[in-house]
Amino acid sequence: MSIPSSQKQWVVTGPGKGLDTLQYGDGEVPKVGENDVLVKFHAASLNYRDLIIPRGQYPFATQFPVVAASDGAGEVVEVGSKVSLWKKGDRVVTLFNQYAFSGLLNLITGLSHDQGSYYTFISIAEF
Incomplete structure (x- = not known):
């Protein structure tokens, strides 16, 4: 798959x-860092x-402009040189807070809202 330079x-x-x-x-398609994967979204959810x-x-606190939504599903289309799991x-699938599967929410220092799922492509760090 050829990755375009711009996206919706x-x-x-x-x-x-x-x-x-x-x-x-x-918008610009993000560049993939050595620890990142580029995901092409096929679906995104609408949450409260x-x-x-x-x-x-x-x-x-939210910095505007911000891409909407937080959860989505898609396919890995590019991987960074140090990525080993993907x-x-x-x-x-993406989750807004990867540590909030059930029960009480543990807030994580440094958690950012800057990457929604209403992109065509998103670069996400492997962790």
Whole structure:
């Protein structure tokens, strides 16, 4: 598969005006670092947080513009030179907080909201 230099993405441009701040447009396909995988999304979910971020009601700091959504599913299309757990063609899912499978939520220092799942492609660090 040839990886393009640009992609389509849904972006929330700012808080407080609801879904009117959601814009569909072009963005750059991220470069893959040595510890990263590039995932081509095939599906993304809509969660409650995706409705309250554009309303300005999300309880955590968010830097705008931000790509909407947090969970998605797709296929690994490129791997960094130090990636050992994944290969091209692997089917993967993303989770907003990889440590929040059930029970009480443990907040993780450094957890970022800057990578949603309403991209065509996303670069994600292997951990």
